[in-house]
Amino acid sequence: MAISIRDVAARAQVAVGTVSNFLNRPDRVAEATRNKIEAAIADLNFVPNASARHLRSGSSRTIGLLVPDITNPFFTEVARGAGDTASESDYTLILCNSDEDPKKEERHLKVLIEQRICGLLITPSFEGLAGVAELNRRDIPTTFIDRRADSLDQSSVSMDDFHGGKSAIEYLASLGHKSIAWVNGPLSMAQCADREDGVMDSAKGQNIKISKFQVSQMRSQNGYEVTQNILASIAQITAIFCANDLVALGVLRALLESGKSIPKDYALIGYDDIGFSASASIPLTTIAQPAYKLGALAAQMIINEVEHGKNFKHEQIVFKPELVIRASTQALSK
Amino acid sequence: MAISIRDVAARAQVAVGTVSNFLNRPDRVAEATRNKIEAAIADLNFVPNASARHLRSGSSRTIGLLVPDITNPFFTEVARGAGDTASESDYTLILCNSDEDPKKEERHLKVLIEQRICGLLITPSFEGLAGVAELNRRDIPTTFIDRRADSLDQSSVSMDDFHGGKSAIEYLASLGHKSIAWVNGPLSMAQCADREDGVMDSAKGQNIKISKFQVSQMRSQNGYEVTQNILASIAQITAIFCANDLVALGVLRALLESGKSIPKDYALIGYDDIGFSASASIPLTTIAQPAYKLGALAAQMIINEVEHGKNFKHEQIVFKPELVIRASTQALSK
DNA sequence: CAATTAAACCGAAACGATTCAATCATGGCT
DNA sequence: AGCCATGATTGAATCGTTTCGGTTTAATTG
Numbered sequence: 001m002a003i004s005i006r007d008v009a010a011r012a013q014v015a016v017g018t019v020s021n022f023l024n025r026p027d028r029v030a031e032a033t034r035n036k037i038e039a040a041i042a043d044l045n046f047v048p049n050a051s052a053r054h055l056r057s058g059s060s061r062t063i064g065l066l067v068p069d070i071t072n073p074f075f076t077e078v079a080r081g082a083g084d085t086a087s088e089s090d091y092t093l094i095l096c097n098s099d100e101d102p103k104k105e106e107r108h109l110k111v112l113i114e115q116r117i118c119g120l121l122i123t124p125s126f127e128g129l130a131g132v133a134e135l136n137r138r139d140i141p142t143t144f145i146d147r148r149a150d151s152l153d154q155s156s157v158s159m160d161d162f163h164g165g166k167s168a169i170e171y172l173a174s175l176g177h178k179s180i181a182w183v184n185g186p187l188s189m190a191q192c193a194d195r196e197d198g199v200m201d202s203a204k205g206q207n208i209k210i211s212k213f214q215v216s217q218m219r220s221q222n223g224y225e226v227t228q229n230i231l232a233s234i235a236q237i238t239a240i241f242c243a244n245d246l247v248a249l250g251v252l253r254a255l256l257e258s259g260k261s262i263p264k265d266y267a268l269i270g271y272d273d274i275g276f277s278a279s280a281s282i283p284l285t286t287i288a289q290p291a292y293k294l295g296a297l298a299a300q301m302i303i304n305e306v307e308h309g310k311n312f313k314h315e316q317i318v319f320k321p322e323l324v325i326r327a328s329t330q331a332l333s334k
Numbered sequence: 335m336a337i338s339i340r341d342v343a344a345r346a347q348v349a350v351g352t353v354s355n356f357l358n359r360p361d362r363v364a365e366a367t368r369n370k371i372e373a374a375i376a377d378l379n380f381v382p383n384a385s386a387r388h389l390r391s392g393s394s395r396t397i398g399l400l401v402p403d404i405t406n407p408f409f410t411e412v413a414r415g416a417g418d419t420a421s422e423s424d425y426t427l428i429l430c431n432s433d434e435d436p437k438k439e440e441r442h443l444k445v446l447i448e449q450r451i452c453g454l455l456i457t458p459s460f461e462g463l464a465g466v467a468e469l470n471r472r473d474i475p476t477t478f479i480d481r482r483a484d485s486l487d488q489s490s491v492s493m494d495d496f497h498g499g500k501s502a503i504e505y506l507a508s509l510g511h512k513s514i515a516w517v518n519g520p521l522s523m524a525q526c527a528d529r530e531d532g533v534m535d536s537a538k539g540q541n542i543k544i545s546k547f548q549v550s551q552m553r554s555q556n557g558y559e560v561t562q563n564i565l566a567s568i569a570q571i572t573a574i575f576c577a578n579d580l581v582a583l584g585v586l587r588a589l590l591e592s593g594k595s596i597p598k599d600y601a602l603i604g605y606d607d608i609g610f611s612a613s614a615s616i617p618l619t620t621i622a623q624p625a626y627k628l629g630a631l632a633a634q635m636i637i638n639e640v641e642h643g644k645n646f647k648h649e650q651i652v653f654k655p656e657l658v659i660r661a662s663t664q665a666l667s668k
Numbered sequence: 669c670a671a672t673t674a675a676a677c678c679g680a681a682a683c684g685a686t687t688c689a690a691t692c693a694t695g696g697c698t
Numbered sequence: 699a700g701c702c703a704t705g706a707t708t709g710a711a712t713c714g715t716t717t718c719g720g721t722t723t724a725a726t727t728g
Contacts, residue, residue, distance in 0.1 A: 002713095002714085004713090004714050004715080005714065005715060005716095006714075006715095014677075014678085015677060015678040015679060016678085016679070016714095016715085016716095017677070017678060017679065017680095017716080017717080017718090018676080018677055018678075019715095020715070020716055020717085021676090021677085021716095023715095023716095024716080028675085028676075028677095029676070029677080030675085030676060030677090033676080033677080045471075047444070047447045047448055048448060048714085048715075049389070049448070049450060049713090049714055049715070050385075050448040050449045050450065051384075051385040051386075051388045051389045051394070051449075051450060051713090051714080051715090052385075052389050052683090052713070052714035052715040052716090053714080053715055053716075054385045054683095054715090055383070055385045055386050055389055055682095055683050055684065055685085055713090055714080055715070055716095056682070056683050056714080056715045056716045056717080057683085057715080057716055057717085058683075058716095060385070070410055070413065070414060070417075071407070071410055071411070071414065071609075073405070073407075076404055076405055076410055077405070079404065079429075079431075080404060080405065080431060083404075083429075083430070083431055087438075087441070087442070087445075090445075092428060092445055092449060093428075093429075094426060094427075094428055094429075095413075095417075095427075095428075095429045096417070097413075097414060097417055104421075107421070108421070110381070111421075111424075111426055113381045114381055114382060114383070114384040115384045115385075115426060116383060116384065116385060137379075220609065220613065249610075249613050250613070252613070253612075253613045275405075275554065276583075276610045278587075279554065279583050279584070279586070279587045279614070279615065280613070280614070280615065281613065281614065281615040281616070282615070336683095336684085338683090338684050338685075339684065339685060339686095340684075340685095348707075348708085349707060349708045349709060350684095350685085350686090350708085350709075351686080351687080351688090351707070351708060351709065351710095352706080352707055352708075353685095354685070354686055354687085355686095355706090355707085357685090357686095358686080362705085362706075362707095363706070363707085364705085364706060364707090367706080367707085382684085382685075383683090383684055383685065384685095385683090385684080385685085386683070386684035386685035386686090386713090387684080387685050387686075388685090388713095389683090389684080389685075389686095389712095389713050389714065389715085390684080390685050390686045390687080390712070390713050391685080391686055391687090391713085392686095392713075
C-alpha cells in the first residue's frame with residue numbers, strides 16, 4: 001500500500017541504493033539520475049519513513065524535552081526556543097509535561113527511551129535524577145535546562161539563581177525594606193534552594209529579617225493561598241519576594257482582594273519575567289530570565305553533541321538573571 | 335550493542351516470537367514462561383524499540399498536535415489535555431507550533447508524515463487546509479480542534495463561535511452600550527469569522543453600532559497597538575469586545591496607560607478565559623472556553639478512530655462557550 | 669591502444685520488532 | 699491405547715530503509 005523507496009527506484013529505473021544516496025548524499029549521484037529520481041518522488045508522492053530510516057541507521061533525529069509545568073509561560077518559552085532550533089536542524093521535538101509529578105516524569109522517560117530519542121533536554125526534579133541516570137546508562141546525551149549539571153560530562157544551560165535571589169533582596173534593602181517575606185517552592189528543586197541561599201546570604205550582613213514561606217507547587221493558586229499566612233505573620237512584613245511570577249501573581253491577587261495596596265502596603269517581586277508580569281494588575285517587578293534563549297541554546301548544544309559524538313566538549317553555561325523594575329515595588333514609606 | 339528482543343529470548347530460553355507475544359498479548363503465554371521472560375527483561379534492562387515495532391506492525395501510536403500559537407495559554411491547555419489523554423492510552427504526542435505561519439505549518443506536517451503519525455490534531459488556518467488534504471490522501475485520520483469540520487467524514491471538537499460572539503454583544507447591550515468596538519483577528523480563521531457573524535447578527539436588531547478593528551495576529555502586543563485606533567475613532571465607543579483574551583489584555587494595558595479607567599470609560603470583554611484573565615489588572619469579563627476538555631476529547635476521539643478503523647463514526651462536537659462576568663464590564667453610566 | 673583510475677551505480681544484508689503457519693505438549697474421551 | 703482439541707511455543711519471512719563491497723562505465727594516461 002504505502003509507497004517505498006523501492007517503488008521510487010522502480011519508476012526512476014535505478015537501484016534502491018541510489019535512491020537512498022539521493023536522499024542522504026545527493027552529491028554522489030549524477031545530475032541526470034538526480035532528475036529522474038526527483039520526478040519519480042514527485043509522481044509517487046513519496047515521503048521517507050522515519051522509523052525505517054532510524055531503525056537501519058541507528059540514529060534517530062528526535063529529541064525529547066521534559067518540563068515540569070507547561071502551563072508556566074517560562075517553560076512555554078523554553079519549549080518554543082527548543083522547538084524552533086530543533087526544527088531548523090531537521091530534528092523532531094517531543095514535548096512532555098510532568099506536572100511536577102515524579103511518576104509522570106518516570107513514565108515519560110520510559111516512552112522517550114522506547115522512541116530511542118537521540119538526546120534529552122530536561123529540567124529535572126530531585127527525584128527525577130534516577131531516571132536521568134538511566135538515560136546516562138544508555139548513553140543518551142542529556143542536557144539540563146535551568147539547572148546546573150554537577151557532573152563535568154554533562155551539559156547544562158542554567159541561570160545563576162544565587163545571584164538572582166541575592167539581587168532581589170539587595171534591591172529591596174536599598175529601598176529600605178527590613179522585614180521581607182520570602183515565598184519559596186520546594187527546596188528539592190535546585191533553583192529554589194539556590195535562590196534561597198542567595199536570599200539568606202544577602203540578608204545576613206544587612207540586618208534584614210527574612211520570614212520564610214513555602215508553596216508545594218509554584219503556581220498562581222498556591223501563591224494565592226499562602227498569602228493568608230503572610231498576612232497573619234507577626235513579623236512586620238513590608239515586602240514580599242516570590243520564587244516565580246506565577247506565585248507572585250497569586251499573592252498579588254490575594255493582597256488586592258484583602259484590600260491591601262501595592263506597592264504602598266507591600267512591595268512585591270517575582271521571578272522569571274513571564275509575559276503577563278508586565279500587564280498584571282500592578283506591573284510586576286521581577287528577576288528576568290531569558291527563557292527562549294535557554295531553550296534554543298540547550299537544543300543547539302544537544303544537537304552538537306549528537307552530531308559530534310564522543311569527543312564532544314561538555315559545557316555548563318550559566319546566565320545571569322536581570323532585575324526588571326516595574327510598579328510593584330517602591331521605597332519604604334516610613 | 336543495544337539489546338533486542340533476541341537477547342531477551344536467548345536469556346529466557348524461549349523463541350523471539352514468544353517474547354513478542356509476552357509484550358503484546360501476555361494472555362497467550364503460560365505463567366511460567368511469563369516469569370522467565372519478565373526476569374530476562376529486568377536483567378537486561380530491555381526496552382522495546384518503537385521504530386522497529388512501528389515499522390513491522392504498520393501502526394505507530396504517535397499522534398501529532400499542531401497549534402498556531404503555543405504561547406497562548408488557551409492552546410497550552412489544549413496541549414495539556416491532549417497530552418494527558420494520549421499518555422494515558424500509551425500514545426506519544428508530538429507537539430508542533432506553527433506560529434501562525436503557513437510555511438512552518440507545512441513543514442511540520444511534512445515531518446509528521448515522515449514520522450508516520452497515526453492521527454493528527456490540528457487547529458488549521460485557512461491556508462493550512464491544503465496540507466490537511468494531503469494528510470487525508472494518505473488516510474491519516476485528522477481531527478480539528480476549535481474549528482468545525484465541514485466534511486462529514488472528519489471529526490472535530492469545536493466551540494459555537496457564533497453563539498460566543500452573539501452573547502458578548504447581547505450582554506453589552508443589556509448593560510446599555512450602543513457603540514461597541516469589535517477587535518477581531520484575521521477573518522481567514524473560521525473562529526474569527528464566526529464570532530464576527532455572531533457579533534453582527536446580535537447587533538442588527540438592536541440599534542447598536544459596531545466599529546470593526548482588526549489585528550493581524552491575536553497577541554497581546556497587537557491588541558496594545560490597535561488601541562490607538564480605537565481611541566482615535568470618531569464613534570463614541572463605550573465598550574470593546576476582543577476576539578481573545580490576549581488581545582484584550584493588550585488593549586487593557588494600552589487603555590490604562592492612556593489614563594482611561596476600566597470599566598468606567600470603557601467596558602472590556604475578552605474571549606477564552608485563560609488563567610491570567612482572572613488576575614489581570616482589572617479582572618476580565620470574558621467568553622470562557624473549556625480548552626483542556628477540548629484537547630482531551632479530541633485526543634480521545636482520534637484514538638478511538640485509530641483503533642476502530644474504517645467503520646468509525648465521525649462526530650462534529652460543538653460546545654457552547656460561557657459568559658464569565660468580572661470587573662471589566664459595568665452598566666453604561668450615562 | 670591497453671592499462672589505470674575515478675565516478676556512478678548496483679543490490680544483498682541487516683536493523684529490531686511482529687506475524688503467522690507449523691509444530692509440540694497436554695489431557696480428556698472413547 | 700488411540701484420537702482430538704486446545705493451548706503454548708517456534709522460527710522464518712517481512713516491514714522500509716541504510717550500508718558497503720562489488721561492478722560497470724567513461725575518461726585519462728603513457
